[in-house]
Amino acid sequence: MTRHHAPRHHAPRHRRTVRRLRAASAAVATGLLVTGLLAAPARGQSPTDATPSPQPPVGTVARTAGDARFEPGPCPRTPEPVEALEGARCGTLTVPENRAKAGGRTIELGVAIVPAASDTPKPDPIVWLAGGPGDDAVGEAQMAIDGGLNRDRDVIFMSQRGTYSADPTLLCPNIDEFNARSVGLVYDAPSTERLHVAATKACRDQLAGRGIDLAAYNDIESAADYDDLRTALGVEQWNLYGISYGTHLALTSMRLHPEGLRSVGIDGILPPSRAGSVATWSSARQGFDGLFKACAEQPACNERYPNLSAGFDRLVRELEAEPVTTTVTPPGSDKPVKVVLDGGALVNWMTSATHVAPQVPAALDELANGKPQRIARQWAGGKLSPQAMGRVAHGLVYGVFCGEWTPYESQTQALRGGQQAFPSFPRSVQAQAPQLTFLRPDCDVWNVPAAPPSIRDVTRGDIPTLALSGGFDAQTGADNGPYVARTLPRAKVVTVPYEPHVVFATSKCAQEIAVSFFDDPAAPNTKCLKDLEPPEFEIGR
Structure with a gap:
């Protein structure tokens, strides 16, 4: 349900950027990638007798949380190489297939953590929730990184259960x-x-x-998977960015597992209710x-x-x-x-x-x-x-x-x-x-x-939320932004005009808004909206 093309902005340079994004996101939208494991070095000063040892980067050590376990290892399999994953820290999260069945089988979910571009990254990473349902988040890594989402924070991509780089695949x-x-x-x-x-x-x-227990592949189990990942990685607080169906999962996660959520961006909104x-x-x-x-x-x-x-x-x-x-x-x-x-x-x-x-x-x-x-x-x-x-x-x-x-x-x-x-x-x-x-x-x-x-309940709470929509979105209508904001009093509703489904993939302006939101969830910078122009329609003979 996520297919992406280009926006219209004033500057020719922006149009060149968008053409590159269009080519990348056409691939990412269906989940394409391949990479090898390249562990990123720890940031900070070398330990000395006078200074405490720095915490190891998230994803570099094995950790267990309840019935879930994260194990560092090779990056998830991908159909084609993905440049954004070069230098990523990777591994596997093992979780119960069906948490209601004690002692049942386990499944494995591929994890890739792209380090922040900054030398002084913020401590709260961003987790990318893929579209679909059925797309692999790791396959959408290029879109997220091209859009600058890792400017100041690590970005975490995990294959949702059943998807391309999970085991088993469905x-x-x-x-x-x-x-x-x-x-x-x-x-x-x-x-x-x-x-x-x-x-x-x-x-x-x-x-x-x-x-395969087909009844175990749903939002309730997936939301628990992500919460287990946060605990297993030892992350106290993180942010979510969901696109298309990923907004459905994000809203479910906000309702079922609000602990540890600093802020949430939803783009191409699909409310479970x-x-x-x-x-x-x-x-x-x-x-x-x-x-x-x-x-x-x-x-x-x-x-x-x-x-x-x-x-x-x-x-x-x-x-x-x-x-x-x-x-x-x-x-x-x-x-x-x-x-x-x-x-x-x-x-x-x-x-x-x-x-x-x-x-x-x-x-x-x-x-x-x-x-x-x-x-x-x-x-x-x-x-x-x-x-x-x-x-x-x-x-x-x-x-x-x-x-x-x-x-x-x-x-x-x-x-x-x-x-x-x-x-x-x-x-x-x-x-x-x-x-x-x-x-x-x-x-x-x-x-x-x-x-x-209860899966159809509206999401309520005070987690800062950015609700992004496109004015041309025919897949998840722009009225879903005000709809979810009714019960999320700290939500910021933004409609990017002239854009289709998932504005982060097609609009430089939307990317700037999203990145600024994670900087300051109370006041995302939306000034770029005033410079947007309608498309120039093709006029045939």
Whole structure:
């Protein structure tokens, strides 16, 4: 659920920085990396008879805390090298798979600690909580470090249970393979649903056959994992920075394990009390409207693409009634593939296309005039990319969705969410929330028990919190910032205009705000917001 592209700022130098960030974050968003162990030297003066020995750097000694144990060792495995991890201190946290089962099996979570750039680092590190669910935090290290998060503090990355560098992994590449094949199928057809659910069941059967307790892969256990890590590392107090689904986990951690939390940044906010199809539809409406409004306010865009919102709605209805089939060669491939675009596919494409907002009006206009190739290439490219294969922990995805979301949202409520957000859409489109297609039948075959109802409680307390959103975010709507701040009196709500989901990945301004927040949680520096400009939309012929 985290895909990132570039912001718009005044200075050309900023645009060059953003282009580099765009390339890096496109990789990080799906969890890519590789590194070797390079222990960082201890900071401070050499011990003498007259001075006490300095504390060893966090992560350089084995420690045990209750049933959890941290052991220094090689850095977590990664698909590709990650420059940010050179010099990282690494190791493994061993925790119970299911804390409710005394004496049960244990699992291992990869840990990488990137040292602060400063020679005089602050004592409270920042912990990066990855998106997804199912992405590996270690795979997002480059994004965090490129954004300057380690300027004054160590940054800790731990693979959430089941993810790429954990043991066991709950990846299930068969689902990724089906998603790649599905670009040639009608998106929301009953026949596609049957195949999708069959792939989900095959994934479940394969994992259960390995003896994995699927009910133990959820926010409650993951929040306990991070609290165990803090204790095992001997850290008195730290900070959290969560992106996308990582905000869901951060808010859960604030509620269940507030001790030791100095401050929390949440970016692309997904509150557990709201999560589900209704919120997904609402987020899509907000993100789409933000983009359409920006075009309408730009004279050249408005003149060339008037009534963009109405035109998009019309295309969804027309494609759902009569899907378009074309053949395209996806980016990075030399093999043509068949692509079918129906109404549901267009809605889901649009949800991600807010990351390339300047192209959207022209792409929709091309589609309306019989040229679907641009949208088809982008739609297929995301599903056929090597970065989409074998890197997402589907076992964790369904553990969260099926244990924490669907038990507390009825099918009627989910449908009503689509009807309220997009009343003109066909019912078949309204029935499948973007990003959550076929979720309920998938969860029926995943068959894990519901989490306690308290998992849906709002997070309350006085922990300083930075609530960051993007004005174009169609995945986690910007209204989630004020929503969580209602019960977090020390929260600072910031919406970065013209930005898509996860503003830290695309906006230098957002990075500056985040870093300044950890300097002074009571007064993050938001002056850069006044210099932001809307995107310059592509104007086709």
